[in-house]
Structure formats: structure tokens, C-alpha cells
Amino acid sequence: MKPYLSVVIPSYNEMKNLDRGVLDDVLQYLKKQSYTWEIILTDDGSTDGTTKQLHAFAQKDKRITVVENVHAGKAPTVTSGMLAAKGEWRLFTDFDQSTPLAEVEKILRYTKTGYSVIIGSREMVGATRDKEPFYRRLMGRGFNLVVQIFAVPGILDTQCGFKLFSAEATETLFNKLYIYGSKEERRDAYTGAFDVELLYLAHKLGFKIQEVPIIWYHNTTERVSPIKDSLRMFRDILRIRLARIQGKYIL
Numbered sequence: 001m002k003p004y005l006s007v008v009i010p011s012y013n014e015m016k017n018l019d020r021g022v023l024d025d026v027l028q029y030l031k032k033q034s035y036t037w038e039i040i041l042t043d044d045g046s047t048d049g050t051t052k053q054l055h056a057f058a059q060k061d062k063r064i065t066v067v068e069n070v071h072a073g074k075a076p077t078v079t080s081g082m083l084a085a086k087g088e089w090r091l092f093t094d095f096d097q098s099t100p101l102a103e104v105e106k107i108l109r110y111t112k113t114g115y116s117v118i119i120g121s122r123e124m125v126g127a128t129r130d131k132e133p134f135y136r137r138l139m140g141r142g143f144n145l146v147v148q149i150f151a152v153p154g155i156l157d158t159q160c161g162f163k164l165f166s167a168e169a170t171e172t173l174f175n176k177l178y179i180y181g182s183k184e185e186r187r188d189a190y191t192g193a194f195d196v197e198l199l200y201l202a203h204k205l206g207f208k209i210q211e212v213p214i215i216w217y218h219n220t221t222e223r224v225s226p227i228k229d230s231l232r233m234f235r236d237i238l239r240i241r242l243a244r245i246q247g248k249y250i251l
Helices: 015-019 022-031 050-058 074-084 101-108 134-150 167-173 194-204 226-245
Strands: 005-011 037-044 064-069 089-093 117-121 128-130 162-166 209-213 215-217
Touching: 005 022, 005 074, 005 101, 015 022, 015 050, 022 037, 022 101, 037 050, 037 074, 050 064, 064 074, 074 089, 074 167, 074 194, 089 101, 089 167, 101 117, 101 162, 101 209, 117 194, 134 226, 162 167, 167 194, 194 209, 194 226
Parallel strands: 005 037, 005 089, 037 064, 117 209, 128 215
Antiparallel strands: 089 162, 117 162
């Protein structure tokens, strides 16, 4: 039977987070829910033993599936997990659980009100950002200003890794990614602005989008290069606009 909720969790060299027991917390939370669910663990070609641990964890419950991918970055890893999922609603959430899975209760409230894309927001009134460095918040606000001008007007936070899509929105949007549709193997752990491309497509295709304030805890990571990543993401926003002008999107 099709589950009500699919929880898609991308991973890349996550032994540190596995040792914190983040997946156990996710599983215990879901086991308490009255709705049907599944967990999709989609791995981005980890090299530190993460994949082996994911398979071991999957033995704890038949509703857990592991999807292995070549190391191509977060966008294709999330995409493969979302498209492998079977849920009526499909959430992708960061492995480190910066936004705890329990926050899904806030966004599930909107599933019966005509919204197809419901996203967590750290910028709305009522949101909580815990221990975030000032420079990261400043970067985020600057980036979002660019996003609103060039890609997705009206969205306060496109980059929060806590987004819920209906099955229809999932199948439509993730199959139309152009800038982030490549599965070419890469060496770095670049995340990029694939959320922007998803929301841009959702906006252009008429899917109703709702932002919801959530709790978000800052977790220190060495994967973010503030200057380098900001420049790359800005470049990709321009590429999204150019792709639209060139007719690369089938809308």
C-alpha cells in the first residue's frame, strides 16, 4: 500500500552524524505516528563507511530502503530518493537533522488546503534559528534577495533543507530539473541552489507553495565555503534564468 509520508534523507560521509544517533531518532518518531510511512536513505557515494551503516540500519525496519548513487552531489542524490519514494507526500530533510523531523507536523497541516509544495522557513515570523553564526545569516539574506529578484519572488527562505512535495509535484518537478539534472560524478560535496530551481519550476508550473516557520539548529560543517559557494550559487541562479530564456524547460 502506498505510504502517506516518505521521508527522504540524503547522505554523504555521515559517520559523525550516525554516531549521534540521528537515524534512530527519526525511526522512533515515525513509529509513534498513526499514518503509514517509509524512510528512503539515499547515499551520494560515501567513502567513509556510511553506506555499510545505512544498510545495517535498514535491517531495523522493512519500511527503510537504501538507495546507492555515484557521488554526483546533493541534487541528484535527493532526486533519486524522491523519485524512488512511493508516498502520497514526500519530504526531504537533512541528515544532520538541523530541523528535527517532528517539525513535519507543522507542514503536514497544509496538505489538505490545496498546497502541493510546503517548505520549512527559517526567515518567517515564528521561526527559530539556534546558534547560527552572524556571517551565515547575512549570507543567507543576501542570497535570498538575489533569488527573489532573479528566480522566485515572494519566498523568504529557499535554502532550508526541509521541504514537502505531493507525489504529483515530485514526479513533475524533479524530472524537469535542468541545471541540477546532471548525474555526472564529481569530487566535492557541493550542494548548490537546486532548491531554487525546484521552486522556480513549481512557481512557473502553477503549483501552490506554502512557507511554514520551523525550528532550525546550526550544525558546524567543513563542507560550506562561504565565498566560493556563494559565487557558485549566484552563477547557478543566472543559469536558471538563461535556461528559461533559451527554452530549456518544458513548462
